[in-house]
Amino acid sequence: MSLTDRLTDRLGGHRPERPAAPAAPPRAPRPVRRIEPEAGPVAVRPVDPLAEFKERAAQQLFERIGARMNDAGLSEQQLHAIARDELVRIVEDEQVPLTPAERAVLLDEIAADVLGLGPLERLLDDVDVSEIMVNGPDRIYVERSGRLQLEPASFTGERQLRRVIERIVSRVGRRIDESSPLVDARLADGSRVNAVIPPLAVGGSCLTIRKFAAQPLTVQDLIRLGTMSEDMAMLLDACVAARLNVIVSGGTGTGKTTLLNVLSSYIPETERIVTIEDAVELQLQQEHVVRLESRPPNIEGRGEVTIRDLVRNALRMRPDRIVVGECRGGETLDMLQAMNTGHEGSISTVHANSPRDAIARLETLVLMAGMDLPLRAIREQIASAVDLIVQVSRLRDGTRRITRITEVQGMETDVVTLQDAFVFDHRAGVDASGRVLGLAMPTGVRPRFVERFADAGISVPAHVFGLDAAR
Structure with a gap:
């Protein structure tokens, strides 16, 4: 018998027998159309018979220590110790006969509901999960290896889900309520969080968590995963060292921030780096x-500090490199002006599906x-400021790949000219498991910025560009 079943019996949580329904009169059989089941496993969500008891215990705990939960004088460890002592008393008051092991499991689950992130705690600890998507209290999806899956876990209700959301945003000084029903925040480990609550979220509060890697991926990891080749890594290393201005372009969830981390790792230790982000994610x-x-802005609508304000301020901080997590507004103009006025080697990201679209997006x-x-x-500013666009794409097998490395060569009439390196x-197709076999190949064209490599004392072999050494 499982722990849940044993606790249910001890708590008197047996299910009452329903009276048998009166027998229906026999009916003539009718033909039934055969319906083929859909392919793929169907997640069956188990019903937790202790959910009512856990919710009741959590509510009692809130009533007893609610005032202390926002006490800045208490550390996280002290708060957990106080909560566990109160939980022990609550369980004892229920007079539930439990073994020490069973009591420890029950206390951990209730503590996770009240002080942690409830059913999300296990998913955050799962190294295979890269993103968590909560579509209301009873629908939790995760991304594993680039594929979306429905999880059997769920919240006990909208109240528990709202508690988790409010706990996340309050820790970083943000707020969420009916007057401000959406928020961007981050967890203690840096994971990005977006939350939307009613009335904007019609079917219940929604929570999206993009997990933060405990160990940032290195260039060798990206080569091993097939995101880039060794030749591409050699070229990007030279571009950053030669202080080229680089824009990482890609759609949502394509790995732009991960690649930005890798490119930033090429910056020499002797240089001063200023990073600017909406929510801190970079792991330099x-x-x-x-x-x-x-x-x-605060609740009065004051005190807002935008990315554009930070970019302007960064210019007064004597930076050798400026790294903007993402250009998504008017700060793009200030970023381009900085690139054009002595702040070479700056790096940023932009949402776009191709290098040509990235130029239009910057405009x-x-x-x-x-x-x-x-x-x-505007186009002259872009053509003069940006040297390189690195396009990242998420392919149909869920993998993230660098699909283009493109040089911005300048202007011809009114058009910004681009040249792929x-x-x-895609002609290699896919293997038996559906994994894309294609690779990013050099075009055989030597970029114009190679001359800057020579000025910086950097040597890049000709084979990196698909050229013979003799050329």
């Missing part, structure tokens, strides 16, 4: 790093700065 390993994070973001600039002037070859 250098020592001389200044990390800046934007701030939303649109510059217009969001509110400056009445002609389109040609690497292009992903």
Whole structure:
């Protein structure tokens, strides 16, 4: 008998027998259309018979220590110790006969509901889970190896889910309520969190957590995973060392931040780096790093500090490199101006599906700065500031690959000219398991920025570009 069944019996949680329904009169059989079952396993969510007891114990715990949960003078360890002592008393008051092992399991589950993240704790500890998506209290999806799966776990109700959301956002000084029903936040380990509650979320509160890797991926990890080849890594290393301005382009969930981390690792230890983000995600390993994070307005609508404010301030901090987590508004104009005025070697990301789309996206973001600039002037700024666009894509097998490395060569008439150095070859197809076999191949064209490698004393072999050494 399982622990849950044994505890259910001891708590008197047996299910009452339903009276037998009166027998229905016999009916003539009718033909039944055969319906083929859908392919793939179906997740069956088990019913927790102790859910009512756990919810009752959690509510009692809130009533007893609710005032202490936001006490800044208590450390996380002290708060957990106080909560566990109170939980022991609550369970004893219920007069439930439990063995020490059973009591420890029950106390851990209730403590996770009240002080932790409830059913999400196990998923956060699972190294195979890269993203958690909560669509209401009874629907939890996770991403494993690039595939979405429905989890059997669930919250006891909307109240528990709201408690978890409020606990997350309060720890980073954010708020969420009916007047501000959506928020971006992060967990203690840096995982990115987005929450939306009613009335915006019609079917119940929604929570999305993009997990933060305990150990940041290195360039060797990306080579092993097939995200890039050794030749591509050699080229990107040279581009960062030669202080080229790099834009990482890609869609949502394609691994832009991960690649930005890897590119930032190529920055020499002797340089001063200023990072600017909405929510701190970058994991730079250098020592001389200044990390800046934007701030939303307070409940009175004041005190907001935007990414654009931080970019402007970073220019006064004597940075050798400026790393912007993502350009998504008017700060793009300030970023381009910084790249054009002595801050070479800056790196940022942008949402776009191709290098050409990235140029168009940058144009649109510059217009969001509110400056009445002609389109040609904007394109000249982009062509002069950006040297390289690295396109990251998520393929149909769930893997993330660098599909293009593209040089921004300049302007011809009113068009920004681009030249691919690497292009992903899809002609290899897929293997038996559905994994894409293609690789990003050099185009055989030597980029113009190779001249800057020579000025910086950097040597890149000709075979990296698909050329013979004789050429």
